[in-house]
Amino acid sequence: MKNPLHIxxxxxxxxxxxxxxxxxxxxxxxxxxxxxxxxxxxxxxxSNVVEEEPAPEVKEATGGDSKVLLYFTHSHEAFExxxxxxxxxxxxxxxxxxxxxxxxxxxxxxxxxxxxxxxxPVDNAKEMSSKGIPHSRAYAAIRPHVxxxxxxxxxxxxxxxxxxxxxxxxxxxxxxxxxxAKVAFVIGTEHPKYKENQAKANRLKQEMEKLVPGITRSFxxxxxxxxxxxxxQDLDPSIILIELGGIGNTEDELNRTVSVIAQAxxxxxxxxxxxxxxx
Numbered sequence: 002m003k004n005p006l007h008i009x010x011x012x013x014x015x016x017x018x019x020x021x022x023x024x025x026x027x028x029x030x031x032x033x034x035x036x037x038x039x040x041x042x043x044x045x046x047x048s049n050v051v052e053e054e055p056a057p058e059v060k061e062a063t064g065g066d067s068k069v070l071l072y073f074t075h076s077h078e079a080f081e082x083x084x085x086x087x088x089x090x091x092x093x094x095x096x097x098x099x100x101x102x103x104x105x106x107x108x109x110x111x112x113x114x115x116x117x118x119x120x121x122p123v124d125n126a127k128e129m130s131s132k133g134i135p136h137s138r139a140y141a142a143i144r145p146h147v148x149x150x151x152x153x154x155x156x157x158x159x160x161x162x163x164x165x166x167x168x169x170x171x172x173x174x175x176x177x178x179x180x181x182a183k184v185a186f187v188i189g190t191e192h193p194k195y196k197e198n199q200a201k202a203n204r205l206k207q208e209m210e211k212l213v214p215g216i217t218r219s220f221x222x223x224x225x226x227x228x229x230x231x232x233x234q235d236l237d238p239s240i241i242l243i244e245l246g247g248i249g250n251t252e253d254e255l256n257r258t259v260s261v262i263a264q265a266x267x268x269x270x271x272x273x274x275x276x277x278x279x280x
Contacts, residue, residue, distance in 0.1 A: 068270055069111055070150065070159045072121035073101050074143045074233075075136075078164040082251045093166075093248050096127070103245065103255055104162050110263030116270060121150055140229050144236070151237055157270055158201070159240040161232065163187075169249030176213045182246030182254040184209065184262065185218040189242075191230030197238035205241065208265035216261060218244075 079095035080103075087098045104120065111118040125143045129135075134142050151159075165172055165185060172183045186202040188195055199220065206217045221244070224230050234240045243262070246255055 067117040067119045067154070068157045069116055069118040069266065070121060070154075070156045071104050071108060071118060072123065072143065072147060072159075072161055073104060073163075074125055074139050074161050075163055076101050076124050077126040080164060080246065080250055080252070080255065081248050086252075094126075100162055100164050100245070103164075103259065106256060107160075107162065107259045107263060110260055111266060114263055114267035116263075116267055119150075119154075119156075121146060140231070140233055144233050147233055147240075148236055156237075156239060158205075158266060159237055161240065161242045163242065163244050165244035165247040167247045169247060171218075172247035172250055173254060174213075174215050176215065179257060180251075180254050181213060181216050181261070182250040182258040183216055183218050184246075184258060185221050185244040187221045187223055187232060187242040187244060189228075189230050189232040189234050190222055190224035192235035194238055195234065198234040198240060201239055202241040204269050205262070205265055208268045209261055212261050212265060216258065 076099065077094045077096060078100045079093055079098055081091045081093060083098050084090065084092040084095050088095070101124070108118045108120055123143065123146045125139060125146075129139065129142050147159075174181055174183050184206075186199075186206060188199045188202065202220070209216050223232070232240075232242050234242065245258065245262075
């Protein structure tokens with residue numbers, strides 16, 4: 002009769018080795034990695050464009066083939082419903098809940114449509130504050146950054162994204178039961194080639210109207226005393242200034258419109274550039 006200690010030792014050894022051996026048996030259990038990528042959650046807006054939610058922090062796109070550049074002259078412009086929901090009080094200027102964050106969603110949407118998009122990594126309002134530059138000099142303050150980037154790289158569409166200062170009665174519309182933030186295009190008329198900027202803006206405006214009729218407002222033509230008159234659009238014919246909604250638009254309204262802008266830009270950029278015309 003075998004020694005009981007020898008029998009128990011053999012049993013313990015078998016139990017110890019069994020999980021290791023079973024992995025090599027055909028049809029046996031497989032080991033799954035614990036580092037599987039987490040699937041992204043998506044949200045579909047009214048224009049049937051899919052966007053990741055939540056939107057990540059705005060980061061400059063990599064690669065040399067970007068077609069679109071986004072930048073923000075008034076980077077701290079904010080929307081009252083959003084600042085109230087996040088900070089508990091109404092504000093039209095905010096360091097984080099602002100037009101730059103909305104621009105991050107636009108960047109995501111454009112890239113979803115296969116349009117590589119850069120964001121100029123400049124918090125203009127923060128830089129101006131640190132240097133004691135008044136708000137009225139915002140376009141002059143951002144200009145060297147934009148000029149430098151355009152000297153390094155060419156883009157087919159350049160958007161200076163803003164929030165208008167008017168109320169929701171002028172900046173909100175309803176289409177098929179969904180509310181959208183309306184868009185206006187500002188054109189500085191005090192440079193000789195402003196009609197080229199207007200033509201580019203008009204192409205985007207037309208494509209947006211095809212998707213959601215009434216989503217855009219009339220052109221805002223700016224020139225003369227008391228206004229900038231150029232808005233840095235003289236630096237490139239592809240620069241357009243977009244007023245996205247106004248102080249009273251909600252996050253949902255802005256998100257729906259962002260998806261429309263991206264889809265319209267995708268269509269516009271996929272087509273052959275038309276000759277510039279009078280408007």
